[in-house]
Amino acid sequence: MAVKKKKHVSKKNKKDWRKHCDITDVEEFLEEQRLDERLGKFETKPDSELFVVDTGGDLKDEEKPLSAKQKKRAKLTEVPKCFEILLPSSKVPDPNKKRNHVNPVGSKPTALSKLTEKRRLEKGVYQKKIEDARKNRRLAVQKKRKAKQIRQTFDLDLWGKDMPKSKTIPSVLEEEFVSSEAKLHNVLPDQRLRAKPPLPKTVVTRAAVETPHPGVSYNPTFQEHQELLQNVVQHEQKMMKREQHLNRVTTKMFKRVTAQEKENQWKEEMSEGLPKPHNPADDPASDTDNEYKAINPPVKNKKKDHKARRKQRERIEERERLKREKINKKKITDIYRLRKLETSITKREKKQQELRAKRAIKHAEEAATAAPALNAHKAPLKEPDFVEPTQLSGDLLHINPKTNLLRDRFESLQRRGALAASKIMMKKKRKLKSYFKPGHKVTDQEIEKYINKTQAQKIGVSH
Structure with a gap:
């Protein structure tokens, strides 16, 4: 077998290092280590867990197999399969050694549980539960027995004409050369799952095609065309007025300022309340010949004589007299105006009542002819x-x-x-922001190209 020559590859980058390095032995070692942590090592396990001593031997002929009842009783002590997943199977010790111990259900009762059990026995809670269980069992047996009762009368004619049919073959397909199974398969059931709701009255009563204005015709009369023109002019004026109003309450509320003015305003607002720097040129005392002047000059305690005090008291009394005369005169005029006020109030109430009645009639007409609100859009x-x-x-x-x-x-x-009613949904084009990722492979030409691109984008945005 020829030895394969080892291929030398670059491992400069992290991606190449991961691609060309074989770390399967490390992963297998770590996986084996994790398995030992969960299940325990083979050397540390006792013999009782690894081996089983067979003391019974082969099954003798005289021994009878266990019955179903004995097997069920033997399974009572075993842990159910559904609870096996809740038992700890890992050999890793608990990291929190000071965890509070919770007694399992059925353990030694506490003093509080004994007290509650005693109170429930005295109240008869357990006795009532036993009586309810007996009653429910009796009702269940009666219901089961009633369901099992066999019908005694056999007077139903299975082949009679009055038999209810869920599917029937229509008269159109009776003479066709089609099998009965295919006919029944294609016929819809008589009773549907959900009945189709009727259309609203406003939809049924309203005309499907609205009659257009006579001035829309391709050959209208002069009067009809002029009437339609006036309607269009009024509609356009209303739309222009609405647009002007929106522009006035949104855009024109804010004045435009230059960048320098904005900066000056910001400086003025941020320096509000701060002590201003002292400027000796603005000091008014510098113009004098270094003459001392007190900040608070002395005040002479000049007393009023009897004549000045009498004049002051007379002015106050005259002001009060004129004020009382004005109030009394207003009271008299209000008494004479009562009849006039009463007539004006009655007129206003009558007018409001008429407007309210007209408004109610208008709302009733609109509600009778309005289309149903199928969603939030108009x-x-x-x-x-x-x-x-x-x-x-x-x-x-x-x-x-x-x-x-x-x-x-x-x-x-x-x-x-x-x-x-539907609403036109326009997808906004997201502006993708480009980033420059520096590295040791980047050249000066790429950097210059990126700078020129960003400057061109800024110029385009400002224009």
Whole structure:
């Protein structure tokens, strides 16, 4: 056998090292070590676990095999198969040696459990459980016995005409040259699993195809075309007004500032409350001839004489008198205005009641004709269709259709409530950010190329 020449490969990178290095012996050793940890080593196991001493010998003829009852009793002491997976099979010791020990069920009862058992016996809890179990067993036996009762009357005609049939062959297939098995196989059952719900009344009553405006015709009259034009103008004005409102409350609320102004504002906001640096040029005391001036000049305690105090008291009394006169005058005018206020309140209440009644009638009409709410989305509103006067044609040969028939029918089904209103979902294109992975193999040309690419992307974004 010729010895295969060893192939020398590069093991510079981690990927090549993993690919060309044989580590099967290491993995086998580690796997064997883990198995020994779980099951224990062969040398450390006692002879009682490895060998079994056969003291019984061969089965004698006089020995009778165990009966089914004895086998069942012998299995009572064994652990059930379903609980074997819960038993510890690993020989690895518990890492937490100070784990709290929990007594298994059926172990020595505690003082608390003895006390609870005594209280339950005194209350008669166990006696009630025994009585309920007896009653349930008696009911189960009666139910089983009733189910096993044999019918005594045999008056049912199996071949009679009144026999219920789940499947019947239709009259169309009776004379056809088809086997009866195939006929019965293709016939649907009479009773379905779920009955098809009827359509809502609003869907049934609403017309499938809405009658368009007469001005949409390929050869309309002048008055009908002008009427349709006015409707389209009003619709466009409403849309423009809505767009202006949205622009006013969103975009125009925020003014645009330059980068320098933004930086100055940021500096001013961040330095709010901080002590400003002292500038000797702004000090007003520097203009004087170094003359000392107190910050708080002395105040003279000049007392008021009797005349000044009397004048002050008279002014206060006059102000209070005018205030009381104004309040009394307002009371008198309010008394005379009571009748006028009463008439205005009654008029307002009457007007509100009329508006409320009109609103209720309008809501009732809308609810009667509204399409069923099949989901959270609203059905798209019908846009007014209009043909410009220059594109009007007097015949059907040269007419230019403006709408898509399939889209029109689909939106009509949504407006009528036959289909749930859908919403156009646009997938956003994710901007992938590129990263540069440096390494010892990277050349100067690749670095320069990456820098030029990033600069071009920044210029494109700013424009």
